[in-house]
Amino acid sequence: MLNLNFTPVIDSLDQLLWAATVTLVLGWIGMVVAITVGVVGAALSQMPGRFYRPAVQAFVDIYRGTPLLVQILLFFFVPAALQIDLSPYFVGALAIGLYYGAYIIEILRGAYEAVPRGQIEAARSLGIPALNIFIRIRLPQALAIVISPIAGQFARLQKATSLLSVIGVAELTLRGQFIMTRTYSPIETWLVIAGIYLAMYLVIITGAIWLERRLSVGRR
Amino acid sequence: MTVDYNALFDLSQVYDNWRLLVSGALMTISIALTATILAGILGIVMSMLLSSRRRWVAVATRGYVEVIRGTPLLIQMYILYYGLPALGIVLSGFWAAVIALGVNSAAYVGEISRGAIGSIDRAQRESGFAVGMSTFTTYRRIVLPQAFPVALPSLVGEVIDIVKWSSLATVIAVPEVTQIVYQIVSQSFRGFAILFLLLAGFYFTLTWSLSIMSRALESRLTSYRAR
Numbered sequence: 001m002l003n004l005n006f007t008p009v010i011d012s013l014d015q016l017l018w019a020a021t022v023t024l025v026l027g028w029i030g031m032v033v034a035i036t037v038g039v040v041g042a043a044l045s046q047m048p049g050r051f052y053r054p055a056v057q058a059f060v061d062i063y064r065g066t067p068l069l070v071q072i073l074l075f076f077f078v079p080a081a082l083q084i085d086l087s088p089y090f091v092g093a094l095a096i097g098l099y100y101g102a103y104i105i106e107i108l109r110g111a112y113e114a115v116p117r118g119q120i121e122a123a124r125s126l127g128i129p130a131l132n133i134f135i136r137i138r139l140p141q142a143l144a145i146v147i148s149p150i151a152g153q154f155a156r157l158q159k160a161t162s163l164l165s166v167i168g169v170a171e172l173t174l175r176g177q178f179i180m181t182r183t184y185s186p187i188e189t190w191l192v193i194a195g196i197y198l199a200m201y202l203v204i205i206t207g208a209i210w211l212e213r214r215l216s217v218g219r220r
Numbered sequence: 221m222t223v224d225y226n227a228l229f230d231l232s233q234v235y236d237n238w239r240l241l242v243s244g245a246l247m248t249i250s251i252a253l254t255a256t257i258l259a260g261i262l263g264i265v266m267s268m269l270l271s272s273r274r275r276w277v278a279v280a281t282r283g284y285v286e287v288i289r290g291t292p293l294l295i296q297m298y299i300l301y302y303g304l305p306a307l308g309i310v311l312s313g314f315w316a317a318v319i320a321l322g323v324n325s326a327a328y329v330g331e332i333s334r335g336a337i338g339s340i341d342r343a344q345r346e347s348g349f350a351v352g353m354s355t356f357t358t359y360r361r362i363v364l365p366q367a368f369p370v371a372l373p374s375l376v377g378e379v380i381d382i383v384k385w386s387s388l389a390t391v392i393a394v395p396e397v398t399q400i401v402y403q404i405v406s407q408s409f410r411g412f413a414i415l416f417l418l419l420a421g422f423y424f425t426l427t428w429s430l431s432i433m434s435r436a437l438e439s440r441l442t443s444y445r446a447r
Contacts, residue, residue, distance in 0.1 A: 065380075065424040067387040070398060074416050081409045082223050159292040166391060173294060180302060187303035194291040194299065201290030 008183035009192050019175035020196050026093050026171060027158040027200075033097020034157060035150075038104030045109055056105065063102035069163055071095050076167040092164040100157045107149045111142040144216040151208030155201050162197070172196060233411025234418065237404055244400035245422060251317055251386045251396060252426075256379050258322030259329050266330025267337070281330075288327040294388055296320040301392040317389035324385075325378050332378070336371035337363060369441040376434035380427045387423075397422060 009016075045056040063071070075095040079086040115138050123133045165174035172193055180189045234241070269281040288296075301316040311319070340363050348358030390399040401419045405412050 061428070062420075062424065065427040066420045067384040067398065067423055069387040069390065070416070070420055070423065073398075073402065074420070077405060077409075077412060077416070081228055081412050155290070159290075162292040162294045163388070165294075173292070173298075176295075176298070180298075185306070187299065187306045190295055190299045190303050194295045197292055197295060198287060198290040202286075205290075 004188055004191075005185060006188045006192065008185055009179060009188045012179050012183070015175055015179070016172070016192065016196065019170065019172045020200075022170060023158070023161050023172040023197075024200065026089070026096075026161045026164065026169070027154075029093040030096040030100065030157050030161065031154055033094060034100040034104050034153070037098055037101025038108050041101065041105035042108035042112060045105070046112070060102045060105055063099055068096070068099045068160055069166065071099055072163055072167060088164070088167045088169050092161075092167060092169050096157060096160055096164070100153050100160075103153050104150060107146055107153070108142075111146040112138065114145060115141050140215070144212065147208055147212040147215060151204055151211075154208075155204045158200055158204060159197060227410045228413040230411040231414060233404060234414060237400075240400050240404070241397065241418070244395060244397035247314075247394065247396040248383070248386055248398075248422075249426075251314065251321070251389055251394070252379075252383045254318045255321035255325065255382050255386065258318060259325035259378065259382065262322060262326030263329025263333060266326050267333035270330055270334050271337075285327045285330065288324055293320060293324050293385055294391065296324060297388060297392050313389060313392040313394040316392055317386065317394055321382050321386060325382055328378055329375065332371050332374045333367070336367040339370055340366050365441075369438055372438050372441065373434060376430055380430050383426050383430070384423060 041056050041059065044052045047053075072092060072095045075091045076088060079091065119137060120133060123137050128136075161171055162173040164171055165177065168174070176189050176193045180186045183189065266281065266285070269277055270285075272278045272281070297316055297320045300311055300320055301313060304311055304316075344362055344366065345358055348362045349355075353361070386396060387398040389396050390402060393399075397419060401415050405415055
């Protein structure tokens, strides 16, 4: 029954590798946007006053409460409806970055508040300037606990770039659809593509474990 | 050509298509509900396999979990929907979506449940055995009532994810709500803004009420701690 023939798919390997590069680059751009959104959002929510914290919270709740696909479609259709010419690559990476940025805001906020108050007070009473408290005491400890959840979001983001095939971004999944219709071997096509995504995932996860081990040196 | 802003907010598109929209919303809810049940059942199996004393069972399950987590849901749906017919198994779009969502979520649910059960002190279980309870009774009356509130927020998070990611069924031709709105909007941009607001509002209402219910349930279930 199981009679797989991978030759037609392997023949398109150069196309697949090119598309995989597009997927990787989209993932990196999305991640840069997501981390920027995360840092800015987390910083804003620490600002005094009654405006920033609820505003950031509303952003986070709305972004996390609606499907990424709906957001991508919205980002794609709004410029089209207003007759503004924007590349789906740009719009897509932005949409994905904003969505995962909302998750990263929560992670960063939690990590920042996780550093015990006693340490900050001790540093203050020793007369260490506020900037140094942040750079030398808060940041290193927050970074160490933040690596693994952020890597988890990166892995999700990398997989989510597959949704951009819906708005015509020629990444791995869209290329897969072309190859599937041309070769008539759907199962082989999707298995190969799943394998490529899996490899990307494993690289991210392994990298995160390595980085976390290096950053938490102080705790050992 | 100028943009007709009024047309973007044209309500008549909603009136004219309300039956379609409601049927799409119901389809989304039934996909999510079926997938949640599947994820629950498979998740329990996964958590038992993950904590199996036979090492190879636990290792094999872990490998399976990583493969599921490491590949996009969209690709899993394509494998089920386009790939399986080549092997003689034909699934409708609905079932392809439900199975992909359920299996995907089960990989996370297994991990969550195992973690929650592991967080309950061993002595609790041993005391249960000591007073002569069977394994089943010990779990039902002692371990699970304590583990469940621990796992609840993450489990509800999984249900919320299932609701949101059920929108991917659009790409395998399931007439759920995102697909319906997409079709109406791609005919003309008339009513575009209002339709998308409704669509986002629909998902937000579902996920938001789930998280509120979760918080209420959690405080009820943990009220014994305050006493």
